[in-house]
Amino acid sequence: MLQVSLYRYNPETDDAPFMQDFSVETDGKDLMVLDVLELIKAEHDGSVTYRRSCREGVCGSDGLNMNGKNGLACITPLSETVKGDKLVIRPLPGLPVIRDLVVDMSLFYAQYEKVQPYLQNPTPAPAIERLQTPEERAQLDGLYECILCACCSTSCPSFWWNPDRFVGPAGLLQAYRFLADSRDTATEDRLSKLDDPFSVFRCHGIQNCVNVCPKGLNPTKAIGHIRTMLLNRAT
Amino acid sequence: MVTSVTSFSRTGLSDWLVQRVTSLVLLSYFLFIAYQLLGSVDYTSWRALFDQTWMKVFTLMASLSLAAHAWIGLWSVFTDYLTERMLGPKGNAIRLLCQLGASLSLVGYVIWIIVIVWS
Numbered sequence: 001m002l003q004v005s006l007y008r009y010n011p012e013t014d015d016a017p018f019m020q021d022f023s024v025e026t027d028g029k030d031l032m033v034l035d036v037l038e039l040i041k042a043e044h045d046g047s048v049t050y051r052r053s054c055r056e057g058v059c060g061s062d063g064l065n066m067n068g069k070n071g072l073a074c075i076t077p078l079s080e081t082v083k084g085d086k087l088v089i090r091p092l093p094g095l096p097v098i099r100d101l102v103v104d105m106s107l108f109y110a111q112y113e114k115v116q117p118y119l120q121n122p123t124p125a126p127a128i129e130r131l132q133t134p135e136e137r138a139q140l141d142g143l144y145e146c147i148l149c150a151c152c153s154t155s156c157p158s159f160w161w162n163p164d165r166f167v168g169p170a171g172l173l174q175a176y177r178f179l180a181d182s183r184d185t186a187t188e189d190r191l192s193k194l195d196d197p198f199s200v201f202r203c204h205g206i207q208n209c210v211n212v213c214p215k216g217l218n219p220t221k222a223i224g225h226i227r228t229m230l231l232n233r234a235t
Numbered sequence: 236m237v238t239s240v241t242s243f244s245r246t247g248l249s250d251w252l253v254q255r256v257t258s259l260v261l262l263s264y265f266l267f268i269a270y271q272l273l274g275s276v277d278y279t280s281w282r283a284l285f286d287q288t289w290m291k292v293f294t295l296m297a298s299l300s301l302a303a304h305a306w307i308g309l310w311s312v313f314t315d316y317l318t319e320r321m322l323g324p325k326g327n328a329i330r331l332l333c334q335l336g337a338s339l340s341l342v343g344y345v346i347w348i349i350v351i352v353w354s
Contacts, residue, residue, distance in 0.1 A: 157315075161315040161316065161318070161320070161321070162314070162318075162320075164320075194247075195246050195247055196246065197239050197245075197246070197247040197250055197310075198239070198247070198314075199247065200247060201248070201251050227248075230247075230248045234248055
C-alpha cells in the first residue's frame with residue numbers, strides 16, 4: 001500500500017493549501033507516478049486536478065514535484081522516486097497555483113517569449129530550404145529537444161526569486177539554440193538583449209536544472225556558451 | 236533587457252568578469268598571507284613586510300578587490316531576497332537601505348585599510 005500525500009488547493013473553497021493523504025493499492029507494480037494520480041482520481045477523489053496529455057514524456061504537461069524533485073509524472077516510476085512507501089506530490093515550485101497540481105505558467109512563457117525563440121533571417125528564403133552542413137546541424141543537438149515542461153526553471157532558486165527578470169534555464173537553452181543556429185542572423189541583437197545583470201548572469205551554475213531535466217539536457221552548459229559569446233563579443 | 240542602476244557596472248558581463256578577476260587577486264593575496272603566517276612571524280618581520288611599497292600596493296589591490304567582489308555578491312543577495320516580491324511594498328525601500336549600508340561599510344573598510352597600511 002502506497003501512502004501518497006497530495007498538495008490540494010482550490011482557491012474557490014480553501015483558505016490555504018493543505019496536504020491530503022491517500023492510501024493507494026499498487027498491487028506491487030512499479031507504476032508511473034501519473035498512474036498513481038489516475039488511480040486517486042478514479043477511485044478516491046475525482047476532484048484531484050492535474051495536467052496530463054501524452055502520458056509518455058513528450059508533451060511536457062505533467063511536470064510535478066515528486067518527493068522533492070521535479071520531473072514528469074508520466075515517465076517517473078515509483079521505484080525511482082519513492083523511499084519506503086511514502087510519496088509526496090506537490091506542484092512545480094515557484095509558480096502561482098491555479099488549483100491542486102496545476103500552476104500558472106505565464107511567467108515561464110513570458111521569459112520564453114523574451115528570447116524570440118524563432119529563426120530570424122531577413123535574407124530572401126531559398127526555393128526549397130536553408131541548408132546546413134551536418135556539423136552545423138549537430139550544433140543544435142541537446143538544445144532543440146526541450147519540451148518546455150518547466151521542470152528546470154522551477155527547480156532554479158534564481159528563477160524562484162526573479163521569475164520576471166531572470167530568463168531561466170529553459171528560456172536560455174532556447175536562446176542558445178538560436179544563437180548556435182547557422183541559419184539565424186540575429187546573433188548580435190539576441191546577445192545585446194541578454195547582457196544585463198539578470199537575464200543570463202543570475203545563473204550561478206548550481207545545476208539544479210541539469211539534475212531534473214527529464215530529457216537529459218544541460219541548460220547550464222548552454223548558459224556557459226552564451227556567457228562565452230557575450231565575452232567574445234565584448235573583448 | 237533588464238536594467239539596474241545599482242549593480243556594480245550596469246552590465247551583467249562586466250560584473251561577472253570583475254567578480255572572477257577580483258577573486259583571483261583575493262586568492263593570491265590570502266595564499267600569500269597564509270604562507271607568511273606559516274613561517275615564524277613576529278612584530279618586526281610583519282612590520283618590515285608591510286613597510287615595503289609592493290606589499291602596500293598588493294594590500295590596496297586586495298582591499299579594492301574585496302570591496303568590488305563583496306558589492307557584486309551582496310547586490311545579488313539583496314536583489315534575490317529583499318524585493319517587493321518577497322517582502323511586500325516596503326521591499327524596495329529595505330533593499331536600497333541595505334545597499335546603502337553595505338556600500339558605505341565597504342568604502343569605510345577600504346579607507347580604513349588605506350589609513351592603516353599607508354600611514
